[in-house]
Amino acid sequence: MITVGLIGYGTAGRDVAEAILSGQAGDCRLVSVLVRDAGKYADTPLEGCRITDSEADFFACRPDVVVETAGHEAVKRYARRALEQGSDFMVVSVGAFCDPALLDGVTEAARRQGRRLIVPSAAIAGLDRIAAAAQGPLERVTLTTRKPVKAWRGTFAEEVVDLDTITQPTLIFEGNARESSRVFPESVNVSAALSLAGLGFEATAVRVLVDPTIEKNVHEVSARGLFGEVRIEVRNTPSPDNPKTGYIVAMSVASALKNLSSPLVIG
Ligand SMILES: NC(=O)C1=CN([C@@H]2O[C@H](COP(=O)(O)OP(=O)(O)OC[C@H]3O[C@@H](n4cnc5c(N)ncnc54)[C@H](O)[C@@H]3O)[C@@H](O)[C@H]2O)C=CC1
Ligand SMILES: O=C([O-])CC(=O)C(=O)O
DSSP: OEEEEEEOOSHHHHHHHHHHHTTTTOSEEEEEEEOSOGGGGTTOOOTTOEEESOHHHHHHTOOSEEEEOSOHHHHHHHHHHHHHTTOEEEESOGGGGGSHHHHHHHHHHHHHHTOOEEOOOTTOOOHHHHHHHTTSOEEEEEEEEEEOGGGGTTSTHHHHSOTTTOOSOEEEEEEEHHHHHHHOTTTOHHHHHHHHHTTHHHHOEEEEEEOTTOSSEEEEEEEEETTEEEEEEEEEOBOSSOTTSBTHHHHHHHHHHHHHHOSOOOO
């Protein structure tokens, strides 16, 4: 039985909690959820689990794995602490690791403790192939992310285009994954996951578009190297609660948790 602590109880966090409680995440038990204001969740029944806004109470549970679904700031604040106290750290806001000092510090803490920083595929697919292909040589990895207008409200996109009048697919960013992770902390974490699997943050090329002609969140990955070539396109159904995030994010976390206790691991 694996004990799980969850940081963040928003769109992805609620679905992860539900998956654990319903048994979809394998042989694990949710022991604590860290939120910003526990008063808001006084009426939320989570069997056998404490919802708290006290970091001390949360970490006192010493879960086997801490799952983050709260954003870049939470990764900066808690990743190292979780690992140093002996938990694995499973991260969805993986773009936070565009900061090389954070990545070094956290991986070093994991190494020292014999624990792991775990990056589930979340909204993207094919990380297993890219990681295998990176055995090398791997020549090129590119990502194109396209999301409908509603996914870009409250993001950097609003500084570049008028979301109320846009009618055509419009390129709003072209650069590398280090920059895309910084510019879109809530929307292009996939670029960071891809970087960690493959060529790193500098060499992973990223394009981002606002696309008023689509309904789903679309990520296209292409890579080329000694292994051959791969092209992957995912079309994620956006969550109604947060259209930036697909349902698949929590499903992927549940699957990664299941792998921690399953005798059969795929991928
Ligand atoms: N790797 C990937 O493919 C993807 C990663 N993400 C990442 O996941 C994050 C969460 O996504 P959603 O659930 O859709 O966001 P959300 O905004 O619906 O939920 C985030 C929740 O975390 C809480 N929170 C923030 N800081 C906290 C802290 N320090 N302690 C406790 N709670 C805290 C917020 O109050 C909110 O309830 C996004 O910010 C994004 O960075 C999202 C989609 C895909
Ligand atoms: O859910 C998605 O399509 C991707 C996303 O928000 C991210 O990478 O941060």
